[in-house]
Amino acid sequence: MMKQIIKKTNSRTISKLKYLFIVAAIISYISCEDNILPEAGSIPDLTPPEAGFVATQGAGPNDEWKTYTFANLSTGATMYSWSFGDGNTSTTFEPLNTFPGEGTFTVTLIASDNLGVESTYTEVIEVVQPIATVIPDPVLVNADFNKLPKSSGSDCSCSGWINKSLGDQGESSSGNGGSDNVVKFDNNEPDHVYQEFEVTPNADYTITVVSSFKDPLNGTYPSMLEIRVLAGSGYVSNYAPTYYTNTVDFPQDGYGYTTISQVEDPTNNLLTPIMPISNPSDTSYLTNTFTFNAGNNTSVAFFMRGIGGDSSVGNFGYTSGDEEIRVDSVTITAN
Known part of the structure; x- marks a missing residue:
């Protein structure tokens, strides 16, 4: 009887050991798998980063x-x-x-x-430091308003600056220490100067004007000097500008800008706002500067006139005022 009990005990012991071995194996397997499986709830990285x-x-x-x-x-x-x-x-x-x-x-x-x-x-x-682009200064002919020959008529300080579609030509006069060396915008007349010149697109430029006013008369129409820079896009249709070097070669009419309405069209003006020079109550020759950007233009026109007078006088819709204005020089430089 004793032997049978021992056999049964040994059989149960062996079964129990097998069970423990299997459980241990399963635990070991799970433990190993934990080391290689993703964390609970994780998902694959389907969009890994890519730098650039x-x-x-x-x-x-x-x-x-x-x-x-x-x-x-x-x-x-x-x-x-x-x-x-x-x-x-x-x-x-x-x-x-x-x-x-x-x-x-x-x-x-x-x-x-x-x-x-x-x-x-x-x-x-x-x-690498880029090589600086040198923008040339515009070339103006007779920028000092010397008395020179023109294509027709007598010599004049306005030579190289005439466009009779836009007003009367400025007149020769003396001033600033010289003789016949300034252009005059006479009182109560539609006097002007006009010249076209080449520019570099999108470049900035500075205009320097040296001018003098006669003493103010305190009348109804005080004189002012107006300066405009006109875009080449406003030239008369199919016009190709020519940049002359001699005053006798310049045309006097029917080219570039041909009407005052074109001149006064805001879309044609690069110098904005238009700020006329008023009489400074000083007869000295004073310097005024203006700046403009060429935009997409390769050619522009410089237009200067006396204004402030009775606009009903004459054929152009403007005149200078009661005081005479004299201009000694115009300089335009690239910034």
Whole structure:
């Protein structure tokens, strides 16, 4: 009887050991699988980040060439780490960086997502100072209003400056220490000067005018000097400008701008606002400056006249006022 009990006990013991072994094996298997399976609730990273950027050099008259703009082309990322190769770093999405000067710099962008996956893009930037573009000054003929021959009629300080479709020609006069060296806009007359010249598109220019007014008469019509810069797009239809070098070659009528309404059309004016020079109550020759941008024009026209008078007088719809105006020179320079 004792032997049977022992056998039964041994049988149960063996079964129990088998059960424990199987359980241990399962636990071990699960433990190993935990080491290689994703965390509970995780999903595959179907859109891993991919880094990329484009660098654009700045432009301007000073040191803007040292500053680059970085357009971020990365996809699938939420965080960005930049290194510009000059000691500067950034975590901005699209940063600016100002390099110390000319040289070669390795720019690196590390783009990462919320799962910690990273992508790296590197580009070598050659920073070189651009060669400055020299914009030539416009060429004006008889800019000092000397008394010179013209295509027809007597010599005049207005030679090279006549467009009889727009008014009467300015007259020769003396002033500012010389003889026959200024152009005069006589009182109560529609006197003007007009000349076309080449410009560089989108360039900025400064106009310098040296002029003098007679003493104010305190009348009904005080004189003012008006200056306009007219776009080549407003020239008479199918007109191709010619830039003459001698005053005798200039036409006197029927070219460029042919009506005052074209001149006064705001869309044709590059010098805005139009701010006439008023009588300064000083008969000295004074300097006034104006600036304009050439826009998309390769040719423009300079137009100057006396205004302020009785506009019903004459055939042009304007006249100068009660005081005579004299202009000694016009200078136009590229900025």
